[in-house]
Amino acid sequence: MSEAELRQHHLRVVKMEEEAERLASSLGALMTGTAEALETKGLVDKELTDLLNENKKLKYRTNILKRVESLDKQVAIMCDYPSKRLCTGHVGTLPPVAASAPSPERVAQMGGKSSSSDTILSPDSFKDQMCNILGQLEGIFSRAIQSAYPEATSPVVQIQLSKHADYQCNAAMALAKSLKKNPREVGEKILNNVATNPLIAKMDLSGPGFVNVFLNQDFIRQQVTNLVMKGVTPPPTTPMRVVIDFSSPNIAKEMHVGHLRSTVIGESIARLMEFLGHNVLRLNHLGDWGTQFGMLIAHLQDKFPNFATSPPPISDLQTFYKESKARFDEDEPFKKRAYEAVVKLQAHDPKHIKGWEEICEISKKEFKKVYKRLGVVLVDRGESFYQSRMEDIVKSLGAAGMLEEDEGRKVMFAEGADIPLTIVKSDGGFTYDTSDMACMKQRIEEELGQWLIYVTDAGQSQHFKTLFACAKKVGFYAPDRIRVSHVPFGVVLGEDKKRFKTRSGETVRLVDLLDEGLQRSEEKLREKERDKALTQEEFTRARDAVAYGCVKYADLSHDRARDYVFSFDRMLDFRGNTAAYLLYALTRIRSIARTAGVSSEEVVSMAQKGTVELDHEKEWKLARTLLKLPDVLIRITDDLYLHPLCEYLYEVSSVFTEFYDNCYCVEKDSSGKIVKINNNRLVLCEATAAVMEKCFFLLGINTVSKM
Ligand code: ARG
Numbered sequence: 001m002s003e004a005e006l007r008q009h010h011l012r013v014v015k016m017e018e019e020a021e022r023l024a025s026s027l028g029a030l031m032t033g034t035a036e037a038l039e040t041k042g043l044v045d046k047e048l049t050d051l052l053n054e055n056k057k058l059k060y061r062t063n064i065l066k067r068v069e070s071l072d073k074q075v076a077i078m079c080d081y082p083s084k085r086l087c088t089g090h091v092g093t094l095p096p097v098a099a100s101a102p103s104p105e106r107v108a109q110m111g112g113k114s115s116s117s118d119t120i121l122s123p124d125s126f127k128d129q130m131c132n133i134l135g136q137l138e139g140i141f142s143r144a145i146q147s148a149y150p151e152a153t154s155p156v157v158q159i160q161l162s163k164h165a166d167y168q169c170n171a172a173m174a175l176a177k178s179l180k181k182n183p184r185e186v187g188e189k190i191l192n193n194v195a196t197n198p199l200i201a202k203m204d205l206s207g208p209g210f211v212n213v214f215l216n217q218d219f220i221r222q223q224v225t226n227l228v229m230k231g232v233t234p235p236p237t238t239p240m241r242v243v244i245d246f247s248s249p250n251i252a253k254e255m256h257v258g259h260l261r262s263t264v265i266g267e268s269i270a271r272l273m274e275f276l277g278h279n280v281l282r283l284n285h286l287g288d289w290g291t292q293f294g295m296l297i298a299h300l301q302d303k304f305p306n307f308a309t310s311p312p313p314i315s316d317l318q319t320f321y322k323e324s325k326a327r328f329d330e331d332e333p334f335k336k337r338a339y340e341a342v343v344k345l346q347a348h349d350p351k352h353i354k355g356w357e358e359i360c361e362i363s364k365k366e367f368k369k370v371y372k373r374l375g376v377v378l379v380d381r382g383e384s385f386y387q388s389r390m391e392d393i394v395k396s397l398g399a400a401g402m403l404e405e406d407e408g409r410k411v412m413f414a415e416g417a418d419i420p421l422t423i424v425k426s427d428g429g430f431t432y433d434t435s436d437m438a439c440m441k442q443r444i445e446e447e448l449g450q451w452l453i454y455v456t457d458a459g460q461s462q463h464f465k466t467l468f469a470c471a472k473k474v475g476f477y478a479p480d481r482i483r484v485s486h487v488p489f490g491v492v493l494g495e496d497k498k499r500f501k502t503r504s505g506e507t508v509r510l511v512d513l514l515d516e517g518l519q520r521s522e523e524k525l526r527e528k529e530r531d532k533a534l535t536q537e538e539f540t541r542a543r544d545a546v547a548y549g550c551v552k553y554a555d556l557s558h559d560r561a562r563d564y565v566f567s568f569d570r571m572l573d574f575r576g577n578t579a580a581y582l583l584y585a586l587t588r589i590r591s592i593a594r595t596a597g598v599s600s601e602e603v604v605s606m607a608q609k610g611t612v613e614l615d616h617e618k619e620w621k622l623a624r625t626l627l628k629l630p631d632v633l634i635r636i637t638d639d640l641y642l643h644p645l646c647e648y649l650y651e652v653s654s655v656f657t658e659f660y661d662n663c664y665c666v667e668k669d670s671s672g673k674i675v676k677i678n679n680n681r682l683v684l685c686e687a688t689a690a691v692m693e694k695c696f697f698l699l700g701i702n703t704v705s706k707m
Contacts, residue, residue, distance in 0.1 A: 121236060123198040123219060131223060132235040134159055134167070134631040136199060137213060141169045144193040149179060149186075165204075165212035166624060172209030183209035215624070221612050224623050227687045228607035232694040235630035237276045243283060243449035244270050247371075247378055248456070250287030251363040252296055254318045255370060255510045257492040257500050257566070258457050264555045265489060266455040267376045267700045268642055272633060275698060281379065281447055284367075285439065288360050288382030291429065294342035297355040298334060299324035301341075308354050314362050318509075370510055374548060375700060389438035390430045394423055397437075402474065414469035419462060421470050436467050441476045451483040453640070458488035458561065487640050490563035500566050514548070520568045521547035524580070525707070534706060542707035546572070546580050549701040553579035556699050557646035577650045579701060582692070585653045587707050589689045593682050596666045596674060603686045606679045613680050618659040622684055625655045626691045633698075642699070649695040656688050 120139035123131075141157045149155070155175050162168035172187035179186070187209025194203065194211075201216040226233070246266020249255045266282070273280045299320070304312035314320050327334045345352040364380060371378060394410075397403050403410040408426030421433035443449040454464060464486035471477035477484065492500040502508050522543045525531065531539050554571040558564040574580045593603055614620045632648045665685060667676040696703050 119236065120197075125236065126219075126223065126226075128226070128230065129233040130227065130235055130627070130630045131199070131219075132630040132634055133199065133215070133627060135235070135634055136197075137167055137169070140194060140197055140199070141171060141190065141211075143195065144190050145171060145175065148189045148193040149175065152179065159213075162210075162212060164206060166215045167213040169211040169213065172211070176209065185209075187211055217614060220620075220623050220627065221610070221614060223627050224612050224614075224683070224687050225607050225610050227626065227690055228683055229604055231690055232629065234276050235634060237278070237634075239277045239279060240450040241281070241448050242273045242278045242451045242453065243281045243443045243447055244273070244453045244455070245283045245285045246270070246453075246455040247367075247376070248283075248285040248287070249367060251360050251382070252292070252317050252321045253287075254507065255367060256507045257510065257513065260510055260513070260551075261457070261489045261492065261555055261560075262455045263371075263374060263376055264552045264700065265487065265560060265642065266453075267374070268552075268556060268698060269453060269455065269487070269640060271698050271700060272636060275694075276633065276637065278451075281449070282377060284378040284380045284382075286360075286364075286380055286382035289384040289387070289435070291339075291342050293345055293356055293359070294338035294340070295324045295328040295334075296321065296359050297341040297345065297352055298337045299327060300355050300359065307358055308351060312358055312362075317359070317362055317366065366511075370514070373514055374552075375702065383432075383435040383439075386435050386438040386442065389442055390434045393438045393441060394430070394434065397423060397474065400474070412470050412473075414466065414473045417462075417466035417469040419466060421466055433463070433467070436463070437470065437474075440467065440471050444476055444482060449482070451485070453485045453487060455487045455489070458490055461486060461488050485640055487560070489560040493563050493565045495565060495567050497565065514551070517547040517551050517568065518543060520572055521550065524572050524574075528574070530707060538704070538706050542704050545583060545702045545704045546707070549579035549583055549696075552700055553582070553646065556642045559643055560641060577646070582649060582653055583696075583701070583703060584707060585656075586689060586692045586696070586703055587705060589656065589685050589692070590705055592660075592665055592685050596677050596682070598677065598679075598682055600686070603679075603682050607683045607686070611680065612683050616663050618662045619681070619684060622655050622659040622688065625652055626687055629691055629694070645695060645698060649692060649699075652688060652691055652695070656685075659684065 120136055120143065137159050138157050141159060142155075145152060145155050145157065152175055155171060155178075158170040158174075160168050160170065169190065172183050172190055175181075175190075176183035176186040184205065187205050191203050191205055191211045194200070198216055199219055201214045203214065204212050206212055244266055246269070247259055247263040249259045270280055270282045300307055300312060303320075304314075324338075328338055329335075341352060345356055360382070370376075394403075397412060398410070402412055403423055404413065404420070405411075406420070409422050410424040411420035412423050413420045421437065422431045423434050423437070425431060440452065443452050456464075468477065468484050468486075472479060494500045500508055525539065525543055525546065530542060534542060550568075550571040554566070555564065557577060571578055572580050574584060593600070612623075614623050628648065632644060636642060636645060663678075663681055664676075665678055665681040666674055667678070669675050693703055
């Protein structure tokens with residue numbers, strides 16, 4: 001089992017244990033023996049036996065896991081920010097919510113105000129924007145519990161989707177246990193304390209105190225109407241200044257699949273934050289400073305002596321890098337010149353700066369081509385930007401007595417981090433650690449960042465943990481005001497489950513990978529004879545959308561913390577949870593109104609009449625599913641795992657299929673002539689398309705109207 005799998009396994013065990021504990025506690029309360037409890041006892045007894053067995057198994061597995069010493073380190077994925085929820089990763093449902101009244105720590109982390117899921121708004125506020133229904137229910141039930149049981153200290157409010165109602169509140173059981181009361185009575189008292197809210201049509205009590213919630217059809221109808229008329233609108237959020245560091249390749253080196261993951265994940269997080277109304281700074285923290293530039297400049301001087309006046313025609317920077325590295329390793333006089341070049345560069349000698357600039361320019365141009373293909377936007381800000389700030393921070397850390405000598409190096413220790421940061425090397429140079437300290441300070445003090453996000457491979461988790469601990473120790477990062485998140489991701493593996501490499505064992509160049517994607521996508525579309533059905537332009541657009549969409553979706557739909565196997569065959573499959581399938585599903589939905597001869601404008605004006613009917617069970621299910629989007633998005637901001645958004649997108653398409661199979665949208669006679677168009681249902685098709693489009697957008701995937 002890999003460490004990532006182990007970690008995932010551990011999370012799942014913890015989660016199951018919590019669930020087992022919750023059910024066992026509700027059972028404890030039941031055992032206190034009320035008439036109602038006895039009625040349900042039969043059912044619960046079975047549940048208990050199952051749970052106790054499950055619990056035994058889990059305990060055994062946990063003990064094995066606990067023996068794996070490094071596990072705890074792996075579990076610390078979100079440095080300094082306690083994520084309240086774990087992603088269970090099953091399709092279709094949201095993980096249970098444990099949203100007690102927000103902790104002061106959480107409130108502070110959200111910039112002094114509580115997050116939207118903790119705030120109840122008047123339903124009027126949702127006239128113009130989408131409602132985070134689950135978040136609102138959590139708020140409503142938290143208040144009910146507070147007024148019913150003021151003595152309860154931070155009760156856990158669990159709201160879940162339910163088979164018996166729309167939602168269900170399961171808070172009574174745990175509460176009854178802690179207050180030593182009868183759970184059904186507690187459930188009843190909670191129910192009676194729920195303030196009237198137009199979101200809720202009715203409630204009832206079932207089993208040992210579950211409060212069933214039935215949503216108000218009028219409210220849902222109005223939300224669907226709005227969705228079609230105004231498009232997907234962001235739920236209420238408190239805007240923050242968010243700085244996202246992603247992609248961040250290194251100058252003169254080729255971008256590889258690791259950078260692809262950072263680029264794809266970072267772009268999606270940035271789009272989500274922007275959509276939610278945050279003020280986002282997208283930074284490309286380029287590795288553009290360091291001793292490697294000495295050998296590059298020395299090699300540049302030899303190969304293109306006129307580089308200062310005519311830009312060097314370097315077409316392949318990676319080969320150039322390899323040549324200079326080979327000379328550096330084998331040729332002593334060259335090595336000496338390389339060192340001298342570094343010193344001159346750091347002393348800002350104009351000729352050396354010019355050489356450095358030329359190399360950076362060539363590299364950046366190559367990166368830009370990749371970003372353009374992937375539709376990614378970034379502000380370049382390399383490590384060199386922090387040079388003077390690094391000098392300052394070294395001085396101030398020294399003056400504050402925070403640096404320790406270690407074999408000629410100056411290092412900084414902080415509580416909770418085993419390995420120190422190397423602030424100054426023995427030759428006096430700065431390191432990755434130094435630039436990150438200066439950069440973090442700059443992002444907080446100059447950019448006024450309130451939430452700093454770093455998207456890198458999981459191998460850097462220790463680095464960020466130490467960085468955050470040191471920044472806290474110096475004082476420029478106060479965890480009660482600033483939120484910091486390292487967003488780590490696993491390794492990309494080949495189909496042989498080994499590190500993704502070319503046949504000859506080289507790192508796969510990103511450009512080659514994208515080219516292969518295009519070619520494979522083209523073959524696939526030709527195989528399906530799409531070239532015959534589409535114009536040349538439509539075909540090219542579909543090819544690109546499928547190629548890049550598949551690569552992105554394959555990455556985003558996996559739990560990012562785990563390693564993932566890169567397989568074009570799998571990602572280009574037109575069946576199952578792939579971008580190819582989902583993009584196609586969307587075009588099908590879009591074509592329903594089109595083949596009925598109804599334009600989008602007409603559908604909007606149908607919606608405007610406000611006559612959406614949700615009487616059929618499948619219509620209601622579809623509407624409810626569509627309106628889950630805001631809760632899904634808010635939940636992602638808790639732990640920055642994006643695969644639940646992909647699961648949700650897939651769920652929408654599956655629920656739509658159920659609806660479409662059961663509810664006629666356009667009725668035809670045996671000759672294929674249209675005899676009836678159900679306008680109402682075309683509105684639901686349009687709403688589905690709008691939600692799917694938005695999900696694709698947030699995942700950074702372009703959609704097409706035909707493919
Ligand atoms: N250049 C680094 C790499 O290729 C990533 C930089 C991430 N950002 C940061 N502030 N350290 O792995």
